[in-house]
Amino acid sequence: MSVRILHVEDNSANRMIVRDLLEFEGFEVIEVMDGEEALPATERERPDLILMDIQLPRISGLEASRRIKSREDLRRIPIIAVTSFALSGDDQKAAAVGCDAYIAKPYRPRELLQLIKKLLPSDQR
């Protein structure tokens, strides 16, 4: 069974890059386009890792992360916060709601891949 990654992102180009990269690397990618869909998708799909954009329409990525991390059964799923708004404090805010890592746009695809592999349990890498 391949590793499944939930990508929460409203920008279709970015969704496409991540999907192309991760599928190329052998991961399965599930995509939702806003924060409100993030929690139901997580419940439904039970991904191995969540890539959460912070700037999202309706519910922000931070709020979505907070909700997921407040659920006992979902808490263990690692979340990588992705932001393009690189003002100081974004990393702290992400850490505060329970995110496990943080990456700023624009990132090199290789960087993202390394970060994902670092967070996955060793048997799934």
Next chain:
Amino acid sequence: MDAITDLSSRRVSGGADAKSTATSSAIFGPEQRGGIVRRYFLVFATLVGGSLILSLLVELGFRYIETRKDLETVHHQMAELAALRIQNYVDGIAQELRMAAAPPQLTDHRLTDEYAFNLRNLIKDEPAIRDVVAIGLDGREQLRESRIAPSVPNAGIDHSSELSFSAARAGKTYFGPVNFPPDSLEPRIIISVPIEAFPGDVVGVLAAEVNVRYAWDVVKGIHIGESGYAYVVSSAGILVAHPDLQLVLQHKDLSDLPQVAALRVPGSGESGTGFYKNLSGQHVLVAYQRIPNIGWTVLVERPLLEAYAPALISLGRTGGIMLIACILAVVAAVRLGRRVVSPIEALREGAGRLEAGDLDARLHLNTGDEFEELADDFNRMAARLQEAHAGLERKVAERTQALEHSLNEVRALGDTIQAVSASLDLQKVLRTIVVHATELSGSDAGLIYEFEENAQIFRFRAGHLLRPEFISTLEAVPPTLRNSIIGRAAVAAEPQNISNLSDAGPHTILAFNTLLLAEGYRSVLAIPTTRNADLIGGIILVRRGVGGYSAGEVDLLRTFANGCSIAIEHARLFLEVGQKNTALQLASQHKSQFLASMSHELRTPMNAILGFTDLISEGVYGALDERLRKPVEQLQINGQHLLRLINDVLDLAKIEAGRLDLNLGEYNVDEILEALQATATPLAQAKNLTLHVSSDSKIGDCYGDSKRIFQVLLNIIGNAIKFTKHGGVEIAVAALDTEVHYTIRDSGVGIPAENLMSIFEEFGRGDPTIAKEFAGTGLGLAIAKQFVTMHGGRIWAESKLNVGSTFHVVVPQRVVAPGVSRQ
């Protein structure tokens, strides 16, 4: 000629008068009273008394000299007479002895009985002779006749060694010294004469002891004045004769007495006079005369007082007369002085009273002379002074009042100006102006209107002493240019001054005036306020009384109107500036926010562009066609450059917005250098340049934002590599007190001197032509400078064209308080 001399002398004397007047005010102080009296007295006393005293002294001198001469003459004659009498007496006895010594009976060189008889007769005839002895040439007594003892020659006595014998044997008459035999109290002398058989043939000596008590008789008979006396001393200073016999009997030795001692001084004359003290200590006049043969001296003494008594009495009389003359002179001087001084005193006193401010002071002198004229002059002067003073006081009072009024005006204006300049609150300023204008002009109320250009009406802005209901009315009915007095004033550009509103006139048709009249005001003054020919508004002042306003008041109130217009204009300007300022601040804020959000919005597509390019070049979409490799590479390079530009803009925007903080922490310089070397070496190698990094082991632990310092240094190194074609780049670090000094030296194209400062400004790249050749954002150094400044450090560059550049970065080893990027 005479006239001229006269004139000049008068002028001179006038000057002297002025001078003496000037000095007299100083001399005639309270303690100097009667100075003139004293001066007159001194002059009179000197003239009269002095001459009297002088004549007295001259008289005294002459009288003294004459008296002394007379006295000396008289005394000397006395002494001379006494001496002569004594000498005659002694000489007489000596003569008798000679007669007795050489009788015709003396023959055969022997003294016969007859000779003895002769001697006996001698004693009998001459009572002064006590003994007489005839001595042979051998010195032995041959005959002796005595008045008291048996006349037996004492053959045993040898007289040959005695002076009386030897002198007489030589043919001379000898007078021996005075002696006082023990059996008698009377002085004796030995007189010896030679016995000659015939002249020149001495056969013996006849010596007689002679009683010289006669000298006493002589002396006793001399009386000079009341207590003058004479006495005789021997050559040895022994008293021989004196009126006081007792003294003689005591054989008084007077050789210590000065006048006697003086006689024994060699060279003292036969006679003389002098002043000495006598035995009882009295001052005496002394005259002496020597008696040559027997070596005695007669002295005549008389007490000085007694001697000069007549002269003194005469002098006393003269002195008395002169004293009386002196007293008379003094009295005359004082009286004359008083007569002159008392009017002067009166004048002086009057002047003193004038000086003390008593202008009623007048003099009443009835001397009938120049003093009275002077007093009249004085009185006239005092009267004029009094008039002038009264005028002056009136003037001072007037001026004081005027000054006080001006002062009030100035104070009010000052307050107004202060209010205008210090306060931005237009309402407060207008209120200050209307209050001062109303009160200073003594008005019953004041109003300030502002003209509204758009509505063409006057808007009530401030008032003083107005009923609130009236204010409501005024606010409800804003005056226009046509229907109001202020409108008239504005149109005419002249103050409108109405002395009585109830009087019929062109103003009665004005609606606004009927409002004022209804409120009980009669006098109105309306002054338009303009600024640069623009109508701003106006001031209206009203009084319940009729009469209008004076020209002075209008002028004063014009000043207030002027202040009013300045205040309104100020307020308008401030309002405008305030609005502009707010807009500017907002714009600046917008700019920062815009930049921040723009950079964010740019990053999302950039992520896609770079992401896809990366995926393509990594072969995610299948093996890359060889023809596509170059374009994709260019896509990557330019995409990365665009990203850097966006990041830099974001950094600057954050710094400007004050939202970028230093992330302070402990760090090590060597770590930064290692990271720099690792990052920059590939860049240098790509251009075939050397990269040399040297460290300084002395630098200890540092505190600051290592990431930002790294960013700054990498930026500079990146530039250095970028602008260098040959050679290399050297990076060095050194400790500098409490600072760390980084040096980045390259052998590149260099920077023109005029650009060395601007390179640290945003988009301030050294040379546009160079900038084209070397790609860069143009923000790197500006950001570097911001970070260094935030660390409290310095950054600068040195350069030589075509030789190379050196950049210096100095940051504190331990940052104390991170600075703000821009003020």
